Every structure is written in C-alpha cells, then in structure tokens.
Amino acid sequence: MKRKWLIPIVILLLFLSGCGNEVEIIDDISLVTVVGYDKGEDGKLIGTVSIPIYNPDFSINTEQYTSQAHLINENRDKLNAQSSKPLVSGKLLVALYSKELAREGLADLLDNLRRDPSIAANVYLAIVDGNVKELMDKQYSNVDLGIFLSRLIEQNIKTESLPKTNLHLFLNDYLEEGKDPFLPIIKKRKDTVEITQLGLFKGDNYVEAINYKAGFMFKGLSGNFKNASYTLKFKKDAYVFIQNLKSKRKVEVKHPDGRPQITVNLNLNGIIKEYNRTKVTGKNIVTDIEKKMEKEIQVKAEELIRRCQELGVDSFGIGEKVRQHSRSWTKEEWQTIYPELDIKVSVKVDIQESGVTK
Amino acid sequence: MKWLFGKKNKETNVETLDSLLKELKASSDFIHFHYEQSPHGYWISYFQTLVESKILHRDILPYVNKETLKSLEKFKEVIPIEDVEITSDVKKIKNKILQGYVFIQLHEHDNEGLIIHAATHKNRQVSVPEVEFSVIGPKEAFVESVDTNLNLVRKRLPIPNLRIEEVRVGKLSKTRTYIMYVEGISNEENVNTLRQRVKGIDFDTITDSSFIAQMIEDNHNSPFPQLIDTERPDRVAAILAEGKVAILVDGSPHAIFGPTTITEFFSAFEDYFLSWHIASAFRLIRIFAVAFSILSTPIYVATITYHYELIPKDLLSTLITSRSNIPLPPFFEAVFLELTIELLREAGARLPTKVGQTIGIVGGIVIGTASVEAGLTSNILLIIVALAALASFTTPIYRMGNTIRLIRFPFLVLGAIWGFVGIVLAFSFLIAHLLKLTSLGRPYLEPIYPPRITDWKDAIIRLPYSYLGKRPVQLQTQDTVRFSEQHAKKKRDHISRKSDIDD
Structure with missing residues (x-):
C-alpha cells in the first residue's frame, strides 16, 4: 500500500517541479x-x-x-x-x-x-x-x-x-x-x-x-476618528489647542421614502493642551470653549456639505445611509434629490480635561 | 538458499557434566581444580572473571576445609549464602556458572553438585543525570547495573503492587530485561502488548535499551520515536504511578516507557518541579521552538525565492541588502548553512568534550563570519539557521531532537521547489503521518487528536496539581483516580480555616 503511493509522489516531485510558481528571487x-x-x-x-x-x-x-x-x-x-x-x-x-x-x-x-x-x-x-x-x-x-x-x-x-x-x-x-x-x-x-x-x-x-485644512471636517463627516487635534480661536488673540480629539458620527434619517430629512450628529471629546491667555480654570471657560467649538464646527461642516451638494458629490455616504432605511431607493432618483436635500449637522463637544501641570 | 541465510545458530547441546566442564575449560579464565587441603577432596569450578573472590575466600573455602561436612546437604546448611542449590541439571549448571556461580562437586565425575551464588558486581556509582539534568529535584540517574536501577525505582514506590517481570532477550547476550508496571493501575492491555513484543524480539545481542525501543516500536519506518527513554528513576516512578509501563534493561542507563504522546516528548521532567505557570510557559516556548526550528529556514527560502510580496516594506531593504552579493540561490545557500551546522554538531558529538568546545567556537564564529564576509551566505540566513539549530536543542528528549532536525530538510526541499504550496504539502504529510502513528496501540497525537479535553491539563500546558486528580484517559487505566479533587480541596480548606483561628 505504501509503495503504491511512493512512486507517484516521486514522479510528481521530479516532473512537476516546473509547474510551480515562477522563481522570483528577491x-x-x-x-x-x-x-x-x-x-x-x-x-x-x-x-x-x-x-x-x-x-x-x-x-x-x-x-x-x-x-x-x-x-x-x-x-x-x-x-x-x-x-x-x-x-x-x-x-x-x-x-x-x-x-x-x-x-x-x-x-x-x-x-x-x-x-x-x-x-x-x-x-x-x-x-x-x-x-x-x-x-x-x-x-x-x-x-x-x-x-x-x-x-x-x-x-x-x-x-x-x-x-x-x-x-x-x-x-x-x-x-x-x-x-x-x-x-x-x-x-x-x-x-x-x-x-x-x-x-x-x-x-x-x-x-x-x-x-x-478642511480635511478635519471631512474626516469627521465621513466616519469616526481618534487622536486628532484642533485649534480654536476663542476670543481676540486667545487661542485654544485641543488634543486627543475623538469623534463619533451618527447619521439620522427621517422620512427616508419621501423627502428625507437628515441630521448628522457629531460627538467630539478631547482635552485642552494649550491656551495662550490665562489658566483654564472654572467651569465657565470650559463650557464656553465647548459652545464656541460646537458652533464653529457646525458652521464649517454644513458649509462643506452644502458645497458637496452643489457639486452633486456624495463623499460622506449619506445616500448609502438613506438606502439602508429605504426599500425604494434608486441611484437616479437620489442623484436628483441630493443637491436640494436639507442636511443638518448637530455637534456636541465634551472637553474632558483641561490639562495637568507638573 | 541455505548459503543466503547462513547456518542456524544452534545452541551446542551439552549432554553431560563432564563434557560441559571440558568445554568451559577451553576458556582461560575458567578455573576447575581439586581443592587439596580438603580432607574430602572437593572439586571447585568457576569463572574467575565473574566471581567475587572475597566471597569465595571468606564464605566458601573455609567451610570446605571442615571435616564434618561430608555431604553436599550438610554443606548447604552451613554455608552463609542464601542462593545455594544442589542440582544435577546440566543446562542449569551451565547457565549458573556463566552468571558467576561457583560449582562444587564432591568427586570429579559426580553428576551432582552444589551451585553457590558468588557473582561480582562491578558498578559505576549512581551519579547526576546528564541528559535530563534539572536544577531542582532529585539528582540521581540510572547506571548500567539493572539491580541498582530496580532499587532506585522500587525505593520510590514501596508498594506490593509494583510488578517487575524478568524476560531474557537476545540469543547470545541473554540480557536481563525487566517489565515494570503497577498492578491495579496500568491497563492490562498495555502490559500484554509490551510483554508480547519484548518476548517476540529475535536478536543476538541486546546492548542497550534503545535496541529494544527500536525493535518494539509500533512503526519502524517513522522518524518519530514512539517510546520515551529516560535516565531519571524519579521520572520512571512517576510514570508508573500514572499507569504507564516501563522497561529496564541490564547494562543500559536508560529506561524506556510507553504508551506516550507527542506532547510528552516536549515536557521535561523538571516541569513538575516548577510552579505551573512557569512550567506551562516553558512548554509553550519548547513547542514554539519546534515550529520555529522546522519552519523558519523553509519559509525564508520560499519567501525569498517565490513570494517577495509577503515581505513587509520595512524589511525589504534589510533582506535585499544582505543578499545583494550572494551568488548562490537561496536554497543552496540554506543547504550549505544547514549542513555546516549539522557538521559542527556531528563533529562536536564525536570528539572528546574539550576538543568539542573548540570546534564549536571555530565553527560558530570563524566559519560563520568568514562565509558572510566572503559573500557565500547572507547574514540574515546565518542568524535564522543558527537560531533554528539552537531551537532544536531545546527538545528535552534527545531522540526527538534529532528527528526535529531531520524533518526540516524535506520541508526545505519542497519549499524550494513549490514555495509555500510545497511547505503546506510537507506539513500535510507530517500531520497525516502523526495522525496514523500509535504508541503501544494508543494514539500518538492525543489529546490534540483524538481530542480529549481532560488530557489537556498536562499536555502543552501543565495545570496546578490540584487539577491533576485523574490519570490520563489515553492510558485507559484500571484505576482512573489519582486522588479525589474534591476531597483534597475540602482538606485544604479545612486546614486554612483552622490556621486562621489560631492566628
């Protein structure tokens, strides 16, 4: 029984060696x-x-x-x-x-x-x-x-x-x-x-x-990210540098079959690394910074989305999100309604730390 | 056809005592003389080289002088040695004389005589194990004398159930071979298989236990050893208690035992002396070392020859630079280095220890660096081959280590011919072979296949002793319980609670 197998194997080894991969020595x-x-x-x-x-x-x-x-x-x-x-x-x-x-x-x-x-x-x-x-x-x-x-x-x-x-x-x-x-x-x-x-x-x-420079916004709107940074102009000559920014995107779709209403929710959190004015103390400043940042990001994001809508480009996959909710979604129909859609952005910023000094 | 097989080695049939003595006298170390000082004229015959002269002069000859002892029966009563017998069985007399007994006759042509045990024992002292050395734990190793070895095992298992059966193996050497097992624990089937196979050996001289191991293995064509050999009496005692069967051979400082599994070859006995985390980690390292030792060079050769796509981009420059001046294809480069290492190992093994060390240095440092500088081999492959050789030496059982080093070559050849496909092919063959292999009829790859979860507790990893309450399923022991795990736990809890109150 063993002999029976041995001979074919030896023959295969001898004659099929050329049928292997092409020799590409590095x-x-x-x-x-x-x-x-x-x-x-x-x-x-x-x-x-x-x-x-x-x-x-x-x-x-x-x-x-x-x-x-x-x-x-x-x-x-x-x-x-x-x-x-x-x-x-x-x-x-x-x-x-x-x-x-x-x-x-x-x-x-x-x-x-x-x-x-x-x-x-x-x-x-x-x-x-x-x-x-x-x-x-x-x-x-x-x-x-x-x-x-x-x-x-x-x-x-x-x-x-x-x-x-x-x-x-x-x-x-x-x-x-x-x-x-x-x-x-x-x-x-x-x-x-x-x-x-x-x-x-x-x-x-x-x-x-x-x-x-709009890449930050682009990244946030296309999906989740970790470990980004953002510079915010807080007041006149007062800048805040926010680090370890994490973002989560959630797209809410209402009335997917008729005229969809879309809200892109962005949840950001990060820590303040640098502030060139005074010490970041007190809850008020931090909440002010949060509010200011929310506003700024919302404006920029809506601007970016509008621009994409004008170009008829759906880089953020909003169409795909709508398709997930709708049975009657078609590519042609979407392309006609996309530029006129009302897409809102809602931003929530949470600053978790204002830094630790030695 | 007779010329082909030669004459049958017939034992010369000694008919009479006279002709036996005549035949033995042909050897110059055989003494047959008439003891003149004795009033009754005893005839004494023995092999000078087999008899302890102290016994002869202290315990035998003084009694021969005494006048009162006129018959062999009286002689037997007086003499201070237990193993004394009056017999006229010529065959028995012959065997006994050849084992170092002294034969005494009253008259020269008597058919009857007294055989007295006076064999000499020239032994090496029990010394430290060299092959299976462990830093902690007992430091006794078997010696060449099987009586000493049996003593070393029996004193560790002082129970009447420890059975020792003698079988004489070898037509010429008549080597004393002992099958050891614990009655009531080990499976009868295992013992019978082993006994049958040992008795079935037909060979002229058995020099060492490894002869027997090779002759009774399930598959003679496998490069994998199917019985473990050990030089540690503590290990033999432990495996006997586990339900395995051991063989001790006179003249061999190694016992062999089975049935065994492939994972047991990668567990050193020292694992049981260390805490279970550490022992498990060491076992995993050994398994990794085996995989590395077999696969690293073939994978390197296959990757460099066929699958450059797989090399990470950060490694490209290192690998290509190291090979940029090498004229040989990777396969020949690897074979050259592997053979160099094997040469070094072989030379080191054949030479005396001190010269061997020099060879190691010459080979390792001089040849290695010189061949890289000469542009014969790439330094990366040199590192890989040296590491693979090093890894193969981590296997605790020497015979398995040799196998690991050998089966690397088919992988290398197939890897060089067909790339990864070849390596996969070789691996498939290896797995198929291992699946088919048995040790005394028990699956060799257990507990991996057939999968027996309970036996994983002491295979690739070793769990704490409190989990080792059951004997391995593989052995199908008569008594499956080593100790009751629940009972032990209760006892332990009881003690710890008690000490809390005392504090």
Missing part, C-alpha cells in the same frame, strides 16, 4: 514601488515606474523608467526593455495619477491594479497636482520613493486630517451605491512632497478639490 528582480501615469499625446499614457536599488552599504538609490503607450501592460513591456532585471509589481506601494487623467476617470486605470493578484489591496492612491514624472524623478530624503510616499500618506492618516484611503477603500466607495470616493492630492515642493488638497470624485471622475 535580489534578481526589480521591485516597482511607485507607478505614475501622465496624459500623453493622442490618447497615450506616459507611464513612469520607480525602483529602489539597494546597495551593499545599506544606502538606497532610486531609478526611474518612463515610456509611452496606449495600454498599461504595453507600457510595462516597454519599460521592461529598459531594465536590467525583470520588473515585478508585487511590492507596489503607491500609484499616482495626474489631475487630467483623474478628471477623465480612473476606473480603467485601476482595473489593471485590481486584476493583478500580486498587487495588494492596500496600495495608496494619490492625485498629483502637476507633472507626475517630474515628481517621481527626484529622491526625497534617503529612502526609496515608494516608502517615502506611503509613509507620508500613512502618517497623515494616523495623525492628521486625512481619512483612511487606499485602493480597496477607493474601489469600495466607487462601487457602492450612494457613496463617492475621494483621494489625496499631493504636490511637489522644492525638496519635498506635500499633501495639499483632497480631491472629490463623482463616480470615478475627479471633480473638485477642497483645501486640506
């Missing part, structure tokens, strides 16, 4: 960490890839290859001809698109990322204000470009005002009915790269950018 391949696309002449794409070169002395150089083609994979073939080692995209970290391409729609370009099984779903996407190739031609600090850009976005998601975004979430927002995606817009400064704006999409088409 130092014999070129890992593409960033891809970028610009709009070229007569419908062509200018594709640029960035590859880190790891030197034995632990220093890192980056190499860029650029070519023009109609298709992404055609482009990849042309780039492969320039490289000494085969290009592989399994370690892709960031994909960049120029504003013009984004305006025309990203769905076809992203399709390539979706189809390749070696590409992770947590690849960061970004729109570049300016020329993509130009941004990729430079090595910022002493790390690889892909790691630099992915850390830039990651860090902003964790600590600053950028809502969580990546390939998976973008596609999720795009494919979900009643929600529109967004992407960060990055711009090359002299020696560095900066997130300057948030790009709002309608479907897969880039529509409009909002200032990155």
